[in-house]
Amino acid sequence: MSIHLEKLRLFLQEKQLDGVIISKSANVRYFSGFTGTAGILICTQDKGLLITDSRYIEQAKKQAVDFEIIKQGKNIINSISDEIQSLTILRLGFESDFLTWDLHTEIAEKLINQELVPIKLDSLRMIKNDTELAYIKAAVDIADQAFEYILDYLRPGVSEFDIAAELEYKMRKLGAQKPAFDTIVASGARSALPHGIAAAKRIESGDIVTMDFGAVYEGYHSDITRSVVIGQATSKQREVYEIVLAAQLAALDSLNPGRTGAEIDAIARDQITLAGYGEFFGHGLGHGLGLSIHEEPRLSPSGCVVLQPGMVVTVEPGIYLPDWGGVRIEDTVVISAYGCQVLTSSDKQLIEINV
Numbered sequence: 001m002s003i004h005l006e007k008l009r010l011f012l013q014e015k016q017l018d019g020v021i022i023s024k025s026a027n028v029r030y031f032s033g034f035t036g037t038a039g040i041l042i043c044t045q046d047k048g049l050l051i052t053d054s055r056y057i058e059q060a061k062k063q064a065v066d067f068e069i070i071k072q073g074k075n076i077i078n079s080i081s082d083e084i085q086s087l088t089i090l091r092l093g094f095e096s097d098f099l100t101w102d103l104h105t106e107i108a109e110k111l112i113n114q115e116l117v118p119i120k121l122d123s124l125r126m127i128k129n130d131t132e133l134a135y136i137k138a139a140v141d142i143a144d145q146a147f148e149y150i151l152d153y154l155r156p157g158v159s160e161f162d163i164a165a166e167l168e169y170k171m172r173k174l175g176a177q178k179p180a181f182d183t184i185v186a187s188g189a190r191s192a193l194p195h196g197i198a199a200a201k202r203i204e205s206g207d208i209v210t211m212d213f214g215a216v217y218e219g220y221h222s223d224i225t226r227s228v229v230i231g232q233a234t235s236k237q238r239e240v241y242e243i244v245l246a247a248q249l250a251a252l253d254s255l256n257p258g259r260t261g262a263e264i265d266a267i268a269r270d271q272i273t274l275a276g277y278g279e280f281f282g283h284g285l286g287h288g289l290g291l292s293i294h295e296e297p298r299l300s301p302s303g304c305v306v307l308q309p310g311m312v313v314t315v316e317p318g319i320y321l322p323d324w325g326g327v328r329i330e331d332t333v334v335i336s337a338y339g340c341q342v343l344t345s346s347d348k349q350l351i352e353i354n355v
C-alpha cells in the first residue's frame, strides 16, 4: 500500500469514517496514482475502488495498483451508490470543498443508511516526500532555464503575448507537461496588475516587465516571478525593487518550521509597510504548491498552519502602484529541518535589459 493511501486510512480512522468518496483530481492522483481526468475513488480501511469510464480502464489498472478498477455504467450516480451499498459504510466522508451541490444531492438521494460527512483532504498533501520534492525541483529548474532564456529575448517591440509564448514553448521543450497556469507578463503601467495575463501590448524602453510563470513536471508545479527593467532603471524603480527584495529576503530568513504562515507574512508585510508601501501590497505573501498550483499551507494574514519540514511554499511579496507599475519577486521554497531551502536559482538582483 502506498504511503499516501496509508495517510488517508489513518485520517479516516481519526475522523471515525467508514469510507470516503474522492473526486478532486489532485486527490484522486495523490491517493491512487491515477492521472486520468475522470475518476472517482471510494476508499475504506480494507478496500479501494476506482470508478472510471472506458477511456481509462487500461491506464487505471496500470497506475492505481492498490485499487480495484470499476467501469462506470451509463449512470455514474448509480455506479457510485451501487459500490457504496456493497461496502459496509455508515459514515461516508466527502470533499466539501469540491463535490458539487448537484452531485451531493443526487448521491444523498440514493443512499439508504449512510451519513455523508463533510471533510477536506487537501492538507494531507502538504508534506512532500523525496519523490515529490524531486518532481517539484525538476519543475523549478525548467522555469529557471526558461527565465534565463527569455532575458535574451526581451527588447522594445516584442509583445507580452510573444514573451509568454516563448516562455511556454521553452518550458515544453525542456520537458514540462504544460505551463503551471496562464503565464503572466505585465509590462509598463500594466505591471501594477498583480495578475496581468499577457496581452497584445508591446514592450517599451523604460518598462518594468513582470513575468510570473511555472512548469508542471510529473503533475507537480513550480512558480516563479521576476520583474526586470528594459533599459536603465529609474531611481524610483530601483527603490521599489530593493524594498520588495529586502522583504522577500527577510521572509526567507525567518521561514522556519514551527512558525505559522501568518507570522512569515507579517515579517515581509511589516517591512513594506515601514517603507511606506503597505497599502500597495494587497495579496498574501505566498501559497503551498504541489499537485495543484495553489494549496495549503498559505502564507497570508490568515495562515494558521504551523510550518513543517517538507512543506513547499512560494514567497512572493510585491508592490503595485496604479498607473506607474509594479514589482514582484517570487521563489519556490521547501521548509527544511532548521530553516528552508530556496529551490529557485534565478538571479534576484535587479536586472536591467540594455538594448
Ligand SMILES: [Mn+2]
Residues within 6 Å of the ligand: 223, 314, 316, 330
Ligand atoms: Mn505564486
